[in-house]
Amino acid sequence: MQEPTFLILTALAAGAQHGYGIMSDVARISDGRVRLRAGTLYAALDRLKADGMVTSDKEEVVDGRLRRYYRITDEGTAQLATEVRRIRANAAVAASRLGLAGGAL
């Protein structure tokens, strides 16, 4: 799973969000390191929807502009959980080899 995908799913794991909300949340989660733009975000959402990991939730109009909310599906939650386990396992191995085990990380 690529980092933008991981971060989008992480953003949606807290609850349904609209496009700009996801962009803002991803920047906050990554501490400003990853800044998604509209093209990248909607290409990723398009793929995630096609893979059944994300679905449209509700729509609203704010200041004359359409806002569509997205939420993570059960499939998306399962994929994210699998990815978290994988990253955690890898990180644990890396930490132990670096002698950082025991909460030094």
Add this chain to the structure above:
Amino acid sequence: MTWTAELEGRPGGLPARRRTRMERRYRRLLTLYPKAHRREHAEEMIGVLFAAADYDARVRAPRPVAWALRSGQHLADCADLVAGAARIRGRLLAHRVKQAARSSWIVRDQRWSDALAVISVIAPVLLLVAALAEFHLPQAVASSLTGHPHWRLTTTLGLSDLPLAAGAPAVAVLAFLRLRRLAGLGALAAATGQALLAQDGAAVQRPASPFAGPFAGWASPVVAFTVLLACTAAAALLLSPGPARGLALLTRGGATLIGAGALILGGFSVGGNVWLDTRSGFTQGLGSGMTGLPGDLLIAAVLVTVAVGCLRAPVSRRVLALLAIPVIPYAILWQEKLAGDLFGQAGGASASIASSLPLLYLPPLLLAIVIVAGTWLSRRRATRQGRPASPAGPRSAVSA
């Protein structure tokens, strides 16, 4: 709380004129996206783009720096829109290619698809038998094994023989290795090569051929038969699920009939009389009339038996219609042989229907058109009536 919270309430934002210009540019770039995506997400994306641009516009910085920052972000957003469109279109294209590779090219009508699958087993076998008989390969093998002087390779292989001599075994091997598409393309290449090189072959092998004229090579029933058989094999291999499905559909009786039929047809027809060849010494006492006529009658019996056997099930009736395409020139070859055997070579020519380009190719072409048009019409009628064009046939639909 979002990362824009710190800017909330701060004055600024984009001036109206700049906003209009930017929106026009975004909308132009959004035309790069697929129509369905644009319809669903265009307004939403413009909203997100302006939300991000408003955030950038509120950042406090000296004027030239703020201008450079805004312009840079706008350019980056535009480039990202183009990249996003390319990603979505690329994924759509990959999906379509994958779908096309998986399902397209296969005839949708279940019965015709099954009939073509059966043909994808029969046609490569017949093609191989035709090549073996045409180039007297069984005689050559028998000669090498027994040392018999009469059973030897009598045909000198030339360039014009290459498509059939190399293509037929290759198609048969690929078909039975379940490499359906590759076998289909091989059959197509063999048919094309045979058709293109037929002229050279006619000039070399039959300098005084009765089929004179610029298309003398194509007016030979042997060439017409092998070209049409290779074309039928190619269509069957490329447009059906292939030999795996064909073998599953064939009953034991059908398989036996095909095997025996191919053996008899190969032994008696295209490449000459393998089994009752007068030169073999085996039948020298029988005389030429006796050696030709039983073969002719046996061929007719095989063809009639196959035809009658095929009339029993809907799929095998379709198999018969498809097999008739290459068999038409074969029948012309057979009646020429029959007339020759009955009346001798001199009288046979006047007693038989002479081969010609229209006679060899027009009936198979018309038959193919009738099959395609008939299938299309029945499918259209079924669609209008709201029922499936052809129900799935039983597992063993071909019984002979």
